[in-house]
Amino acid sequence: MITRRAVLIGVPLALAVAGEARAAISGMAYASNEKDNTVSVIDLAQMKVVKTVPTGQRPRGMDLTSDGGRLLVCLGDSNRIDILNTKTWAVEGSINTPDPEYAALRQPGNNPLYVSNENNALVTVWNIDSQKMLGQVPTGTEPEGMAVSPDGELICNTTETTNMAQFFEYPTTKNVANVLVPPRPRWAAFTHDGKAVWVSSELGGTVTVIDTKTFKILDTIHFAIEGLRSTFIQPVGISITHDDKLAFVCLGPANRIAVVSVPEHKVLSYVETGQKVFDANVKKYLLVGERPWHASFTPDEKYLLTANGLSNDVSVIDVAKLRVIDTVPVGQQPWMVLISPS
Amino acid sequence: METNQSSAENLAYAKSGPGRRTVLGAFAAAVASGTARPAAAQTTPTSPTPTLTIGYVHWLHEVDTISYIFTPAPDNGRAGAEVAIVDNNTTGRFMHQNFALDTVEVRTDQDPVAALNTLVAKGIRLVVTDRPAPDVLKLSDAAAAHGVTIFNAGAAEDALREEDCRGNVIHTAPSFNMLTDGLAQYLIWKRWPRWVLTYGENSQDLLLAAAYRRSAKIFGAHLVAERQYKGKAGSRETDTGLIELQEQLPVFTQNLPDYDVLLCADTQSVFAAYLPYRTWDARPVAGSAGLIPTSWDPNSLEFGGRQMQDRFVAYAHRFMTALDMNAWVAVRMIGTAASYAQSLEPDKIMAYMRGPDFQLGAYRGLSLSVRDWNGQVRQAIILSDSGRCVVSMSPQPGFLHQRTVLDTLGTDKPETTCKLTTAQKG
Numbered sequence: 001m002i003t004r005r006a007v008l009i010g011v012p013l014a015l016a017v018a019g020e021a022r023a024a025i026s027g028m029a030y031a032s033n034e035k036d037n038t039v040s041v042i043d044l045a046q047m048k049v050v051k052t053v054p055t056g057q058r059p060r061g062m063d064l065t066s067d068g069g070r071l072l073v074c075l076g077d078s079n080r081i082d083i084l085n086t087k088t089w090a091v092e093g094s095i096n097t098p099d100p101e102y103a104a105l106r107q108p109g110n111n112p113l114y115v116s117n118e119n120n121a122l123v124t125v126w127n128i129d130s131q132k133m134l135g136q137v138p139t140g141t142e143p144e145g146m147a148v149s150p151d152g153e154l155i156c157n158t159t160e161t162t163n164m165a166q167f168f169e170y171p172t173t174k175n176v177a178n179v180l181v182p183p184r185p186r187w188a189a190f191t192h193d194g195k196a197v198w199v200s201s202e203l204g205g206t207v208t209v210i211d212t213k214t215f216k217i218l219d220t221i222h223f224a225i226e227g228l229r230s231t232f233i234q235p236v237g238i239s240i241t242h243d244d245k246l247a248f249v250c251l252g253p254a255n256r257i258a259v260v261s262v263p264e265h266k267v268l269s270y271v272e273t274g275q276k277v278f279d280a281n282v283k284k285y286l287l288v289g290e291r292p293w294h295a296s297f298t299p300d301e302k303y304l305l306t307a308n309g310l311s312n313d314v315s316v317i318d319v320a321k322l323r324v325i326d327t328v329p330v331g332q333q334p335w336m337v338l339i340s341p342s
Numbered sequence: 343m344e345t346n347q348s349s350a351e352n353l354a355y356a357k358s359g360p361g362r363r364t365v366l367g368a369f370a371a372a373v374a375s376g377t378a379r380p381a382a383a384q385t386t387p388t389s390p391t392p393t394l395t396i397g398y399v400h401w402l403h404e405v406d407t408i409s410y411i412f413t414p415a416p417d418n419g420r421a422g423a424e425v426a427i428v429d430n431n432t433t434g435r436f437m438h439q440n441f442a443l444d445t446v447e448v449r450t451d452q453d454p455v456a457a458l459n460t461l462v463a464k465g466i467r468l469v470v471t472d473r474p475a476p477d478v479l480k481l482s483d484a485a486a487a488h489g490v491t492i493f494n495a496g497a498a499e500d501a502l503r504e505e506d507c508r509g510n511v512i513h514t515a516p517s518f519n520m521l522t523d524g525l526a527q528y529l530i531w532k533r534w535p536r537w538v539l540t541y542g543e544n545s546q547d548l549l550l551a552a553a554y555r556r557s558a559k560i561f562g563a564h565l566v567a568e569r570q571y572k573g574k575a576g577s578r579e580t581d582t583g584l585i586e587l588q589e590q591l592p593v594f595t596q597n598l599p600d601y602d603v604l605l606c607a608d609t610q611s612v613f614a615a616y617l618p619y620r621t622w623d624a625r626p627v628a629g630s631a632g633l634i635p636t637s638w639d640p641n642s643l644e645f646g647g648r649q650m651q652d653r654f655v656a657y658a659h660r661f662m663t664a665l666d667m668n669a670w671v672a673v674r675m676i677g678t679a680a681s682y683a684q685s686l687e688p689d690k691i692m693a694y695m696r697g698p699d700f701q702l703g704a705y706r707g708l709s710l711s712v713r714d715w716n717g718q719v720r721q722a723i724i725l726s727d728s729g730r731c732v733v734s735m736s737p738q739p740g741f742l743h744q745r746t747v748l749d750t751l752g753t754d755k756p757e758t759t760c761k762l763t764t765a766q767k768g
Contacts, residue, residue: 099649099652118649119649119652119653119656121432138432138435139432140432140433140436141429141432141433142646142649159432159433160646160649160703161429161433161646161649161674161703162429162432162433162681163433163678163681163682164433164436166436175436178436178437180437180681180682182701183678183701183702183703183709184646184703184709202703203701203703203708203709204701204709229746229747231708231709231746231747231748253707
């Protein structure tokens with residue numbers, strides 16, 4: 001069967017889901033638009049873009065300081081990370097580092113910043129106030145995912161091309177373990193109790209759960225969706241609720257978010273993203289845009305926002321209903337979405 | 343015949359690149375060579391890292407191309423293998439594995455089997471080659487006696503995967519059938535089903551033309567006419583060459599039944615590149631010119647491809663070709679299988695590579711793996727606008743397969759004439 005999908009995607013979806021009733025949300029969300037070099041500022045109360053901030057080239061990874069006052073934006077093709085004031089949107093400082101793909105702040109204290117320098121097989125470490133480099137650590141090929149444990153003592157990096165989750169200690173950056181995972185690991189997320197780290201493998205189609213004490217693989221979570229070939233299931237972003245009960249895994253071209261039980265490592269359901277399927281199980285699926293990459297919760301965790309790389313929009317998922325309730329058009333190829341802490 | 347040992351000691355991402363990458367490249371080199379080992383680099387620094395040396399029988403030859411900018415570099419293919427060695431070692435330094443490349447350059451008039459024997463004498467058992475099809479066959483037969491596996495990065499002839507298949511060969515080069523199927527799917531998706539097929543006189547042109555006929559049948563296209571291009575065009579360098587061409591090519595494509603696309607099968611760069619904008623009717627050209635099916639294009643940036651392109655350009659100071667990619671895939675397949683098998687023993691590496699769990703990410707969306715029935719590496723096919731930008735990537739939406747959509751490209755298991763013994767399949 002040949003379909004002309006390209007003609008059909010996008011617009012009808014936005015119309016289909018826009019404006020569904022929801023409780024009041026406040027605060028701001030920020031989406032990095034990889035292709036048109038902007039950050040979209042979304043007012044959650046209005047659920048629309050209220051400001052588009054021009055950035056350097058190829059904004060992808062972002063992190064926020066704990067007070068939400070500064071947004072750090074990795075500008076891969078400009079070879080720097082800009083530190084933006086989220087009130088004035090002035091650039092308060094820049095960290096000059098080649099090919100930053102993603103950066104994670106250590107908390108508490110908003111320092112240091114760990115940066116994956118994708119083209120150079122390095123993780124670099126920075127003080128964001130002085131913008132000075134504190135050190136650099138060799139990694140496997142194409143470091144990407146970067147996470148710091150909740151207590152700030154362990155740093156995890158994933159290397160896309162050489163299939164490792166690599167662990168480093170704070171503050172020495174001593175390499176304490178390298179764990180082989182299925183192909184193209186993209187993202188790492190610590191559970192909030194710090195006992196495990198979840199690593200997504202985009203090509204392997206899995207999430208590997210690794211014990212942060214023994215560095216043993218506790219489990220490998222597989223995803224299976226009826227009617228969808230496994231090769232389209234490409235997990236990237238992982239968002240874990242603060243009570244460590246649910247993880248939401250963005251499945252990329254599968255156009256779905258998987259909802260996974262954190263204690264049981266079990267897939268509970270899939271939230272459909274990208275096409276509306278009218279079937280009896282519709283409650284099990286959420287509608288969001290195409291190729292969701294990364295997602296973030298609102299502070300009350302009632303909503304999850306996804307950055308949809310192919311359809312240039314951000315979807316708002318009602319976490320209790322597991323359904324998309326709104327879709328916000330942003331810039332071209334949104335990569336990541338972050339939400340201000342208050 | 344020259345031997346050129348390339349190893350971790352002299353390969354790092356930036357050969358001598360100017361600009362910002364030089365500093366980090368030098369740092370990477372220092373780390374790889376052990377002259378500057380940061381505290382974090384190794385968790386087990388005590389015993390020396392064991393090395394697996396991979397052989398490369400490199401065809402040193404000159405190719406005359408119509409388009410000057412696509413003249414292959416002398417290290418075409420080889421540079422891809424070298425970047426893959428660096429990639430392998432970037433992982434290897436954490437896995438206590440080291441990889442090196444031993445390249446033997448062989449001119450057209452030299453014997454590739456002699457080159458293979460020098461590698462075998464050094465104990466090398468995994469050998470990549472970009473030699474043409476008859477040599478791949480000679481090399482694989484000579485290699486079999488020594489338990490050596492050959493990685494065919496260059497030859498697209500389907501016979502090597504079918505009636506002449508060998509159990510000790512892995513084909514990282516896509517076959518003619520895979521390439522023509524990749525293009526055919528796109529043309530059908532586009533609803534351009536009426537094709538004219540033009541082809542040259544070379545024996546490979548005839549094989550490629552046959553592949554187009556096969557693809558037309560499978561995907562329901564109509565070959566409304568065929569024409570063979572005879573004689574060498576080759577007049578581009580004379581003062582009147584352009585005028586001649588713009589008169590010759592319309593005549594060659596005159597009086598055809600109504601059609602959608604003009605296909606050209608021209609493996610030796612004799613006439614295809616002259617066709618776009620010179621056809622009698624205003625029709626797009628595809629195949630060896632115009633819209634070209636290939637395993638790699640230097641403009642392919644999706645699926646992390648940007649990182650691969652940047653890494654390659656920093657190393658080789660030129661763009662990455664399909665042959666570079668095929669050789670990169672071969673060496674990375676070895677490195678990836680070695681890390682998952684946690685062994686540098688060729689037998690264990692090959693067993694893992696041919697097994698059900700093997701997958702290689704190669705910047706084309708779906709991961710690459712090995713067809714167990716003939717050793718062909720399944721892979722997506724890029725459709726390139728003659729190296730200017732990527733138009734699409736096949737398989738196209740809607741073409742389905744019970745195993746993987748990648749098996750909609752090329753000869754499938756039920757049709758294969760390759761008969762490998764169980765032992766050969768590993």
